[in-house]
Amino acid sequence: MAPIGERLERATGRVLTPADAFMNRLYGWRYNPLYHSGALVVVLLAAVLLTGVYLLLFYRIGSPYASVARLTDQVWAGRWMRTLHRYASDAAVVAVVVHAFRLFAERRSWGPRALAWVTGLVLLFVLFVCGWTGYVMVWDVQGIVLAQEGARWLDALPLFSEPIARAFVGDRDVPGAFFFLNLFLHVALPIGMGVLLWVHVSRAARPALLPPRWLSWGVIGLLFALSLVWPASMAPAADLFRLPERAPFDVFYSFWLPLTLRLPAGAVWGVGLAAAAVLSLIPWWVGPRGESRPQPSVSDERLCDACEQCYLDCPYEAIAMVERQDSREGIVARVNPDLCVSCGICAGSCAPMGIGPPGRTGRDQLAHVREFIGQRDLSGRDIVIVACSHGAAGVTAGPSFDGAHIYGVDCTGSIHTSVVEFLVRSGVGGVLIMACPPRDCWYREGPKWLEERLYHDREAELKPRVDRRRVRLRFAGAGDRWVVHEELDAYRRDLAAMESGEREARIDIDKRCDRASEESVAQ
Secondary structure, eight states: OOOHHHHHHHHHHHHHHHHHHHHHHHHOGGGOGGGGHHHHHHHHHHHHHHHHHHHHHHOOTTSHHHHHHHHHHOTTTHHHHHHHHHHHHHHHHHHHHHHHHHHHHTTOOSGGGHHHHHHHHHHHHHHHHHHHHHHHHHTBHHHHHHHHHHHHHHHTSTTOSSOGGGGGSSSSOOOHHHHHHHHHHHHHHHHHHHHHHHHHTTTSSSOOOSOOHHHHHHHHHHHHHHHHHSOOOOOOBOOTTSOOSOOOOOTTTSTTHHHHTTSOHHHHHHHHHHHHHHHHTHHHHHSOOGGGSOOOOEEOTTTOOOOOHHHHHOTTOOEEEEEOOSSSOSEEEEEOTTTOOOOOHHHHHOTTOOEESTTOSHHHHHHHHHHHHHTSOOOTTOEEEEEETTSGGGGGGSSEETTEEEEEESOGGGOOHHHHHHHHHTTOSEEEEEEOOGGGOTTSSHHHHHHHHHHSOOSSOOOTTSOGGGEEEEEOOTTOHHHHHHHHHHHHHHHHHHHHHHHHHHHHHHHHHHHHHHHHHHO
16 A cells, blocks of 8 residues: 555645646646745735735724724725735635645655745744734624634633633723734734744745746736725624624634634634644655655765855755865765755756765666666657656656657756767657746756756756757646647657758758769869
């Protein structure tokens, strides 16, 4: 039986893969919002912050409901500002959930990435608290239910000398300190979220904190248009002497209220802590164990020439340049196994082929490709598809695809360019590399560095002697089978046209030679 992590990956992939394919057809992989869900959270929170500054100018602690009502009555600014503030907050929750589900489905939370998972859960909790305090600040029927429910939960803890819930029994006005505390938390917690976000991405080199510009403006523009067409309304004001017959609970920040209102406070704490524990342990629960766990990269310091390229390309800063400890002077690349996720990108960046996971260094890759070619009768009419096992529509599951030979790799960013050169010089018609979309690479930067090595002379670059027309790099997600079909058909047509052009050039040269010979004889 397959490990639980692999079974969960297959089950969740049945949801994620078709969704990615659908979005890729609509927007293309560059602007697929599912690929940029984490970065979209940053954009949405920036919109929440900017609109919140405006709303804060008009909010009054002494008359919370009336001040929000006056904002809502401002047709030209206050109404859509308040609505955009709310809609962007709701969209941020959706983006966080999509981002977390993606990492869970693709099992990208184990090992060094566990810190990002755990801090992401903390960020989600802080986001919920921000939303909770924001709805209480309005002090409508939903706000009073949230305040009373929060007080009931806190009273179950041995923290306060007298129950907080007494502030809401109606024998006296709710103290202004309560609204001040809500306002303070609502303003201060986003600052704490900035610190947590720094920790969240601290294990990643060059974190992508912003999505493409057009996607950012598109999402904000959509929310702005929705704010104008469907502005947020005002619920009835809070009344301590009357139980609200019906409260409009927000589906994103108050979805648990129908359940928790019926449970004792102790049971709510028990369920909440159990859920938090289960979610926090996911990296250790679904991650590979024992022999199935990929081995970290190892550096052969005898071959290292201190070019620092592996150190620069590592997506998780798992490689450091340190002083040599042998008889030679200078520095050498050394891998920290506690930070390495075994992506193999360092193997593709090392010109002398001296670093990489065991069995996947550049030298190992050359041995594998020699074996691959030796087992097949390849000719100039054949195309070899070098495909990522995590994407490329799953074509690596078989030895061939639509007549093309399949050479599967764990990440296209780990391919040493000598492998590509070896395939081209072995006599095949062309090499089509199908990589994951750059913002959906399991190891973050594989396609990015491969493109730089193939076409922009980044170390270890594809040598000038290799005919670039016989090498093509394209991107396809796990569900984009149609993309692989289209790219393969287009490549075949281009190669056929290239061959036809070369034949015509040879014929033209022969005619000129014959004409020159005839003229010399005539003379």
